[in-house]
Amino acid sequence: MGRHLPTLNEWSDFAGLRQIWDERLPDVLRRANRSDFYRGRFGTDPATLTTRTLAGLPLTRKDDLRACYPFGMVAVPRRELISYHESSGTSPGQTTASFHTEADWSEMVERFGRGRQRLTDTDTVLVRVPYAMVTIAHQVHAAAREARSMVVPADARSTAMTYPRVLGLLRDVRVTVAAALPTEPLLWAACARMLDESPREFAPDLRTLILTGEPLSPARRSRIQELWGCDATVSYGNSECGSNLAGECPEGVLHLWADRYLPEILDPRTGSTSEEGRGRLLLTTLVREAMPLVRYDTGDAVELSYDDCACGWALPRIRVLGRWEQGVTVEGRLVFVAEVEEAVYRLPAELGVLFWRATEDKGSLRVLVEAEATTADRVTACLTDLLTEQLGVQAAVTVVAPGTLVDRAELVRESHIAKPRYLSTSAAGAAGLLYPPPAGGAATTAARVPRHGAPFPRR
Numbered sequence: 001m002g003r004h005l006p007t008l009n010e011w012s013d014f015a016g017l018r019q020i021w022d023e024r025l026p027d028v029l030r031r032a033n034r035s036d037f038y039r040g041r042f043g044t045d046p047a048t049l050t051t052r053t054l055a056g057l058p059l060t061r062k063d064d065l066r067a068c069y070p071f072g073m074v075a076v077p078r079r080e081l082i083s084y085h086e087s088s089g090t091s092p093g094q095t096t097a098s099f100h101t102e103a104d105w106s107e108m109v110e111r112f113g114r115g116r117q118r119l120t121d122t123d124t125v126l127v128r129v130p131y132a133m134v135t136i137a138h139q140v141h142a143a144a145r146e147a148r149s150m151v152v153p154a155d156a157r158s159t160a161m162t163y164p165r166v167l168g169l170l171r172d173v174r175v176t177v178a179a180a181l182p183t184e185p186l187l188w189a190a191c192a193r194m195l196d197e198s199p200r201e202f203a204p205d206l207r208t209l210i211l212t213g214e215p216l217s218p219a220r221r222s223r224i225q226e227l228w229g230c231d232a233t234v235s236y237g238n239s240e241c242g243s244n245l246a247g248e249c250p251e252g253v254l255h256l257w258a259d260r261y262l263p264e265i266l267d268p269r270t271g272s273t274s275e276e277g278r279g280r281l282l283l284t285t286l287v288r289e290a291m292p293l294v295r296y297d298t299g300d301a302v303e304l305s306y307d308d309c310a311c312g313w314a315l316p317r318i319r320v321l322g323r324w325e326q327g328v329t330v331e332g333r334l335v336f337v338a339e340v341e342e343a344v345y346r347l348p349a350e351l352g353v354l355f356w357r358a359t360e361d362k363g364s365l366r367v368l369v370e371a372e373a374t375t376a377d378r379v380t381a382c383l384t385d386l387l388t389e390q391l392g393v394q395a396a397v398t399v400v401a402p403g404t405l406v407d408r409a410e411l412v413r414e415s416h417i418a419k420p421r422y423l424s425t426s427a428a429g430a431a432g433l434l435y436p437p438p439a440g441g442a443a444t445t446a447a448r449v450p451r452h453g454a455p456f457p458r459r
């Protein structure tokens with residue numbers, strides 16, 4: 001059966017969005033009932049389900065997904081499944097499975113394409129997010145192919161793709177768009193500094209960074225834009241729900257794709273839910289075939305609001321603060337990573353701060369930042385004030401030398417990976433068959449960016 005997907009101009013206000021939810025919910029429950037997990041779970045006639053009665057259904061937890069590993073949540077016959085993924089393992093415990101059909105994939109590609117990045121056939125898109133086992137790299141890759149861009153599948157978490165090599169690629173194949181964790185462009189910048197070059201030297205054609213996989217505060221986004229002299233757009237998602245769940249409108253506001261995912265906000269302290277506000281994000285998938293989820297607790301701390309936006313999209317605004325379980329209580333206030341980060345990157349750019357860590361210790365916050373000794377006093381004073389202003393709490397700031405939090409030698413280390421070599425002219429070549437170090441390769445060698453390639457010929 002073909003299906004109709006809502007398009008962005010199809011409803012004009014939030015009442016229209018609620019109408020989409022009410023129209024879709026019975027079908028969502030009908031399809032969910034085809035999985036082992038949901039069959040009979042609700043004891044509700046799907047036809048009677050509305051946004052009002054949804055709140056009476058039990059939540060689906062990450063633990064339920066783990067218990068259902070691998071096929072317990074699947075709601076379609078095996079022949080309709082075309083890809084298998086797992087969540088990134090940011091939470092401890094057993095892995096969670098995620099499946100997609102062909103229609104799920106075309107919906108995912110279309111959904112990603114709504115974002116502000118606007119890929120075209122002249123873009124060269126570096127995919128520097130993990131291909132194993134999460135969905136995001138595959139989603140960006142597929143969306144770039146759909147737009148007829150040229151894809152550079154650089155991967156992340158791969159020892160074959162070192163930081164100097166990423167910088168070389170950005171420069172030599174004239175990358176225009178790069179998708180990465182927000183931490184990546186900071187690491188690339190530190191690597192460029194190690195090589196005595198400015199980031200822009202390595203990215204002459206970079207126009208947009210698509211930043212995903214971590215919360216990103218406005219101040220960190222601005223710092224990344226300044227460092228790289230390009231735009232940066234945010235994409236929020238997870239593998240278990242179906243990758244990208246929110247993207248930016250032309251105004252640069254992050255909107256939840258609420259015509260595809262019905263959101264609720266859970267107050268974990270009371271267990272009550274509301275339409276908007278601050279809390280943990282629950283999602284009900286509205287169009288997904290392979291693995292429908294009903295009231296799934298994403299575990300993400302967010303702020304959701306239904307304020308109008310100049311873009312005209314009647315989609316809620318979302319701000320992602322971090323994982324709820326990783327929030328820390330400081331002076332009685334629950335603090336999330338994006339809030340601390342906002343203070344750190346509001347430090348003046350000339351202080352050169354790129355990396356930080358914070359821990360909660362007996363109810364107070366201790367923040368470590370890397371900075372040069374010459375700026376240490378200014379960094380300490382300034383950041384203490386910013387943290388008080390941002391969080392309303394006192395924090396102990398300690399400046400540590402560059403390299404303490406991010407090992408710079410590791411950052412510029414060359415790859416230790418080579419293909420196994422069976423036939424060679426020297427004994428060194430036969431060192432091993434399990435992806436051995438390159439023949440004769442010492443453990444660590446100096447940084448080397450691949451030499452400049454010739455530019456693409458103009459025609």
Ligand SMILES: [Zn+2]
Binds near residue numbers: 310312
């Ligand atoms: Zn907007």
